[in-house]
Amino acid sequence: MSVNRIVIVTLVVACIAGVSCRKHSPLLGDEAGRRTQAAECQFGKTLKELGSTWFADLGPPFGVMYCIRCECVPYHRKRRVVGKVHCRNIKHECPKPSCDEPVLLPGRCCKVCPGDNDSPDIVEEQPPTAGVEEEKSLKHFAAVLTSKMTPTLEGAPTIAADRTVDYKATGRFTFHKRNLYYSFYTSVRPRGVQFVDMRGNILEEQVLTPHSAYQNDTDKVCGVWRRIPREYRRLVREERLQVTLLWERAELAITGQLYRYRTLATELYSALLEGSSPNAAGTAIVSVSTQAPSIHLTLVFTGVFGADDTANSPVTVRLYTNGGKERVVLEEVVRVEKPSPDINVVEVRSAVSNLDLNQMSRQRLSVTISSRSGESISGVVRTRATCELFHAPLAAPPENEDKSTQTTGMAWMYIDKLGALRYHVRLDGVTQPDVLGLVVDRRLVELEDLTPSFHNGWANGTIDQINTRHLEQLYNGELAINVATTTTRSLARGRLAPRPVADARDAPSPSLLVATDSLPTPSSGLIWAAVDNECNLHYEVVLSGTWSEDRTMGLYLEDIPLVAPGAPVTRRLLEEFAGNTVEGFVLGLTPTELTRLDTGVVHFDIKDLHTTKSLLKAHWRQVSIPPACLPHYSDNNVPPVSNINSDANLPEQTSCFHSDSFHDEGAQWVSRSEPCTMCNCHHGRVKCDPVVCPTLPCTNPTLRNGQCCPTCDNSTFDSSNISQGCYLAGQLHAPGSSWHPYLPPAGFDTCAVCHCNSSSLTVRCMRTVCPPLDCDETVALRRVGCCKTCPTPSPVTVPRDPAYLGDQQSSITRSKADVLAAGGCTYPVGRLFENGEEWHPRVFSHGEVKSVKCRCKDGVVKCERRRHH
Ligand SMILES: *[C@@H]1O[C@H](CO)[C@@H](O)[C@H](O)[C@H]1NC(C)=O
Numbered sequence: 001m002s003v004n005r006i007v008i009v010t011l012v013v014a015c016i017a018g019v020s021c022r023k024h025s026p027l028l029g030d031e032a033g034r035r036t037q038a039a040e041c042q043f044g045k046t047l048k049e050l051g052s053t054w055f056a057d058l059g060p061p062f063g064v065m066y067c068i069r070c071e072c073v074p075y076h077r078k079r080r081v082v083g084k085v086h087c088r089n090i091k092h093e094c095p096k097p098s099c100d101e102p103v104l105l106p107g108r109c110c111k112v113c114p115g116d117n118d119s120p121d122i123v124e125e126q127p128p129t130a131g132v133e134e135e136k137s138l139k140h141f142a143a144v145l146t147s148k149m150t151p152t153l154e155g156a157p158t159i160a161a162d163r164t165v166d167y168k169a170t171g172r173f174t175f176h177k178r179n180l181y182y183s184f185y186t187s188v189r190p191r192g193v194q195f196v197d198m199r200g201n202i203l204e205e206q207v208l209t210p211h212s213a214y215q216n217d218t219d220k221v222c223g224v225w226r227r228i229p230r231e232y233r234r235l236v237r238e239e240r241l242q243v244t245l246l247w248e249r250a251e252l253a254i255t256g257q258l259y260r261y262r263t264l265a266t267e268l269y270s271a272l273l274e275g276s277s278p279n280a281a282g283t284a285i286v287s288v289s290t291q292a293p294s295i296h297l298t299l300v301f302t303g304v305f306g307a308d309d310t311a312n313s314p315v316t317v318r319l320y321t322n323g324g325k326e327r328v329v330l331e332e333v334v335r336v337e338k339p340s341p342d343i344n345v346v347e348v349r350s351a352v353s354n355l356d357l358n359q360m361s362r363q364r365l366s367v368t369i370s371s372r373s374g375e376s377i378s379g380v381v382r383t384r385a386t387c388e389l390f391h392a393p394l395a396a397p398p399e400n401e402d403k404s405t406q407t408t409g410m411a412w413m414y415i416d417k418l419g420a421l422r423y424h425v426r427l428d429g430v431t432q433p434d435v436l437g438l439v440v441d442r443r444l445v446e447l448e449d450l451t452p453s454f455h456n457g458w459a460n461g462t463i464d465q466i467n468t469r470h471l472e473q474l475y476n477g478e479l480a481i482n483v484a485t486t487t488t489r490s491l492a493r494g495r496l497a498p499r500p501v502a503d504a505r506d507a508p509s510p511s512l513l514v515a516t517d518s519l520p521t522p523s524s525g526l527i528w529a530a531v532d533n534e535c536n537l538h539y540e541v542v543l544s545g546t547w548s549e550d551r552t553m554g555l556y557l558e559d560i561p562l563v564a565p566g567a568p569v570t571r572r573l574l575e576e577f578a579g580n581t582v583e584g585f586v587l588g589l590t591p592t593e594l595t596r597l598d599t600g601v602v603h604f605d606i607k608d609l610h611t612t613k614s615l616l617k618a619h620w621r622q623v624s625i626p627p628a629c630l631p632h633y634s635d636n637n638v639p640p641v642s643n644i645n646s647d648a649n650l651p652e653q654t655s656c657f658h659s660d661s662f663h664d665e666g667a668q669w670v671s672r673s674e675p676c677t678m679c680n681c682h683h684g685r686v687k688c689d690p691v692v693c694p695t696l697p698c699t700n701p702t703l704r705n706g707q708c709c710p711t712c713d714n715s716t717f718d719s720s721n722i723s724q725g726c727y728l729a730g731q732l733h734a735p736g737s738s739w740h741p742y743l744p745p746a747g748f749d750t751c752a753v754c755h756c757n758s759s760s761l762t763v764r765c766m767r768t769v770c771p772p773l774d775c776d777e778t779v780a781l782r783r784v785g786c787c788k789t790c791p792t793p794s795p796v797t798v799p800r801d802p803a804y805l806g807d808q809q810s811s812i813t814r815s816k817a818d819v820l821a822a823g824g825c826t827y828p829v830g831r832l833f834e835n836g837e838e839w840h841p842r843v844f845s846h847g848e849v850k851s852v853k854c855r856c857k858d859g860v861v862k863c864e865r866r867r868h869h
Pocket residue numbers: 211212213216
């Protein structure tokens with residue numbers, strides 16, 4: 001098989017699997033995309049790890065194609081390594097069976113005989129990711145980044161270090177599941193981050209998102225490298241991975257290597273240490289103990305030693321107050337046995353006063369490292385560099401559950417760049433709490449009263465002076481938010497759990513999940529959600545209390561275009577889950593789906609999948625979609641509401657929006673905005689027709705008040721107050737009135753007249769009686785009005801009504817629009833099918849798939865795999 005053929009197969013597969021053929025993400029330098037390097041493959045809507053093999057699953061109705069074997073292979077593009085899907089048809093590679101009557105086993109491509117084991121249609125199952133033990137052993141890493149260590153690809157010319165500014169940075173890296181959360185302290189916010197192997201190959205490259213509120217408030221750079229391939233996880237574990245930060249000007253790039261440091265697990269404060277020389281930089285990893293007040297510094301640095309520092313070289317470590325009069329808290333000379341031109345590590349520990357520990361939380365202490373040669377680096381001790389926040393759903397604690405208090409809520413908080421604790425608490429079901437406090441979870445000892453900052457359901461504020469002991473408790477997850485009354489110690493409560501910040505949790509605010517009546521005990525939850533620059537939706541749900549693992553729930557995303565009668569709800573199941581948390585993502589939402597989220601009213605709904613009852617619901621108010629993810633409509637090119645519903649994997653539910661109301665597909669109604677106009681909804685489009693009044697048999701018909709057409713019945717009755725009349729197709733007609741029936745989508749059928757009998761209130765419709773034809777029926781022309789005419793004009797009275805718009809069509813070739821208007825379909829893109837037509841779909845190298853039959857009915861294609869025995 002030729003190389004070309006393989007490429008074609010790949011493309012076709014990606015498009016048929018129900019995904020638009022996405023172009024490659026733009027490279028770094030293009031503002032539109034965040035992630036520019038993917039060390040993984042996307043196949044349809046699933047992600048495949050580098051090196052994995054699978055059979056193409058084209059989804060219903062095709063199912064898994066066992067002869068199409070795909071692989072995610074690393075592909076080198078200059079310095080970059082990306083994952084690419086290669087699929088090939090292995091049918092021709094099937095070995096000749098060793099017997100006369102080979103059989104095709106289920107899930108196989110090749111016919112085999114008993115004992116034939118060597119076949120290309122077997123893919124090795126990847127062992128499940130050994131995430132758990134990896135996570136324990138290699139959780140935390142740190143790096144010091146300088147310009148010196150920026151790698152160049154082997155053999156490539158080095159960039160002349162001609163620079164006017166020099167950036168330094170320190171990074172922290174935490175593994176969580178298969179994701180590496182990263183954070184940096186650096187002086188100027190970089191534009192991009194790259195993870196690079198020791199030979200300079202770029203394994204992952206991301207454009208950093210613009211400032212989020214969190215990153216603004218904390219002065220940190222935050223992000224995550226999700227789903228790291230096994231191969232690269234090994235590099236991290238073996239400390240063979242580097243990280244590079246990039247700015248607009250390429251020569252400003254700085255790099256550092258990721259190393260594991262034991263004390264990162266207990267780090268409470270960090271410092272970025274900078275010196276005047278371009279290569280001098282470092283970081284302090286600060287751990288403390290408040291029980292016996294003491295401090296432990298792990299200092300990681302580079303570029304401090306001079307040329308004559310070859311062995312047993314001393315460095316002086318000083319910790320001192322930085323505001324006003326300088327006071328030394330600790331000063332120690334440490335000898336470095338083998339000074340390294342790269343990274344050096346020294347550790348210092350000392351007893352300090354509680355006062356000094358608390359100075360640290362106010363950022364009043366600095367660290368300096370200086371060498372004999374006079375080079376020194378220093379920096380302020382700040383909140384630890386890791387990007388994290390603390391959140392909690394608030395609900396009645398177990399001891400109060402039975403009292404059915406209705407107070408629920410949510411809280412989240414983080415330490416800002418000044419070391420202050422910024423908190424947000426949202427309460428539901430209480431107008432004014434007696435006491436709202438930040439407490440120690442176990443004993444409910446109040447650390448801070450948040451009640452004064454409470455108004456309008458929110459307590460937003462800042463605690464400037466959070467001491468080191470409380471900070472320690474906060475990072476350890478020992479603090480809680482408690483709502484109390486004068487009589488009840490704890491009406492609602494939630495323990496603040498630390499979480500890394502990226503994607504969903506980098507959103508400005510979570511949404512409160514409020515319990516519905518079908519939940520017996522009051523419960524609550526919060527949901528973080530955000531759409532990243534690659535148009536993927538990320539979410540994380542946390543529910544209060546304990547949830548049985550047996551209760552399967554579904555997290556749904558719902559949206560309606562706007563709050564109006566009959567608004568169509570689009571509902572999408574994001575994930576099934578059990579327990580009280582779920583975190584996940586939806587890949588590559590289409591521009592139309594995102595438009596709906598951007599312009600509509602969006603809710604999250606958690607349903608019990610067994611009872612199908614809704615348990616908790618949240619209104620997602622702060623939906624923010626990156627502009628690059630939205631389609632660009634010109635003013636006169638805005639799609640009708642219903643068209644937005646046409647995404648492949650969503651239930652088909654068209655409806656029409658007209659004069660502030662939604663109308664179901666097929667409905668007809670009297671226009672509220674235009675007098676004497678009937679409208680209908682057909683294929684999601686509104687069509688309105690002015691009422692056509694029938695010709696009446698009487699000489700002076702009367703036009704009653706509020707009616708569009710005159711009637712022959714002149715009996716006196718107040719027609720502006722019709723409480724009775726005749727109903728036809730959902731419309732009320734006045735007693736005695738006559739009308740042309742309204743038959744969407746054609747409009748008024750002027751070849752028929754209906755009448756509402758004023759005494760019996762029954763409807764009778766009669767077709768126009770056509771005069772006998774002067775010619776043979778077969779040569780008669782199809783009418784000008786309601787009746788056929790003969791080719792030679794004959795004296796036929798033709799009603800003056802507009803031409804009948806029936807659905808009889810001439811059999812000559814019709815335009816695509818006509819076929820579609822008559823319920824035809826285009827599927828797959830480009831092929832046109834008449835309403836009612838049936839066919840077998842074609843799949844790339846397979847040709848027609850006879851086992852699948854598709855049918856076009858009223859604009860909708862349904863395909864089914866034929867069962868065979
Ligand atoms: C973050 O700060 C920058 C610069 O001060 C500002 O332009 C931006 O709007 C801020 N973003 C948020 C989300 O607060």
